[in-house]
Ligand code: HEC
């Protein structure tokens with residue numbers, strides 16, 4: 522029966538010549554256009570978010586290596602700093618360009634409370650999850666548990682490094698020559714490894730590398746100097762009651778932080794894994810390409826550096842064109858081979874137990890959800906709140 526009906530319709534269409542040449546009428550065009558454009562406009566559900574407008578993933582977009590490809594972040598208003606990606610954050614000791622966060626969970630609460638980023642306030646946010654600051658901390662902890670799973674995959678550099686460790690000369694040959702020459706500058710005369718240290722290529726400490734700290738409108742970004750003040754004033758720091766490890770090892774660093782004049786204009790050493798995917802560079806997004814970063818280190822002005830600190834670590838390298846290209850080739854070799862999406866690390870980081878307890882102590886409904894499956898809760902919060 523259906524076959525018959527179809528045959529009838531097809532017959533009708535071919536009899537009338539409808540499908541072929543007759544030009545579309547303006548009515549038809551209008552009707553067709555109404556089926557697009559795609560993706561269609563959409564506005565977020567205001568009942569569903571802290572600010573109704575901005576999500577973690579607005580700035581930390583998974584498909585853009587967990588950042589936003591803008592010089593400076595734009596949430597509810599523009600902020601002065603470049604969005605850091607949230608890859609490999611579990612290896613960091615301090616968070617934010619200025620280290621105002623001493624734990625990943627404290628750092629994850631910050632944008633929710635920053636009027637320019639997501640615009641909430643502790644009270645509002647707490648009301649949202651129907652409880653108190655303990656629940657805000659639990660939210661941060663779930664977000665942190667999720668972000669701890671964001672680990673970049675292996676790179677050509679890792680294959681080379683492991684071949685070197687095994688003494689496998691044959692496998693070492695797969696690493697491109699220019700990258701190897703660049704690597705030798707990185708660990709040699711460039712002194713880059715001094716700060717971009719260890720497997721994550723960051724010492725998680727703060728330095729002034731001569732990047733200007735003036736911001737639009739004439740102010741300055743004091744970097745670490747202001748970061749320390751914010752850290753010590755923050756009720757969510759590791760010395761506060763929301764930490765699960767107040768007397769333990771993690772609080773020691775925060776207890777010993779001291780404000781010094783040299784902290785002015787210092788920013789955190791970013792990790793360099795997947796760096797080829799995370800342009801723009803530096804805390805203010807002022808450098809567009811890796812070649813520009815290499816030129817920055819090549820032409821540094823020593824007068825601009827702190828006389829008691831970086832001037833001893835950094836000096837203008839005056840690299841030749843070949844050396845600069847080699848250093849860029851090395852930096853590119855720190856990027857995953859198939860990397861638009863970072864691989865996920867282990868499902869349940871070992872450090873989660875304390876967080877679970879805190880969630881449970883923090884507040885009923887949200888904590889219950891987060892405690893049952895903190896990673897899922899964190900992933901949901903990240904994409905939705
Ligand atoms: C408006 C854009 C924006 C939004 C929204 C945003 N971030 Fe960020 N994120 C940034 C910027 C900018 C920085 C650098 C902050 C600084 O130094 O002051 C950053 C830094 C971070 C860091 C520190 C990374 C490191 O290596 O130190 C973490 C972690 C982080 N964000 C997590 C989150 C989470 C979780 C959310 C959602 C609750 C979120 N962010 C929402 C822009 C944003």
Ligand code: HEC
Pocket residue numbers: 707711712713714715716717727728729730732788789790791792793796799801802803804805811814815818831834835838848852
């Ligand atoms: C004294 C410590 C130090 C040394 C030495 C150093 N860096 Fe850096 N690097 C930093 C800091 C701090 C930043 C962030 C500076 C800022 O934003 O103001 C940075 C930023 C970068 C960035 C940008 C990353 C991003 O995500 O924005 C790259 C790439 C980089 N460095 C590569 C190198 C190379 C290559 C060398 C060697 C020629 C080197 N660095 C030497 C501390 C250092």
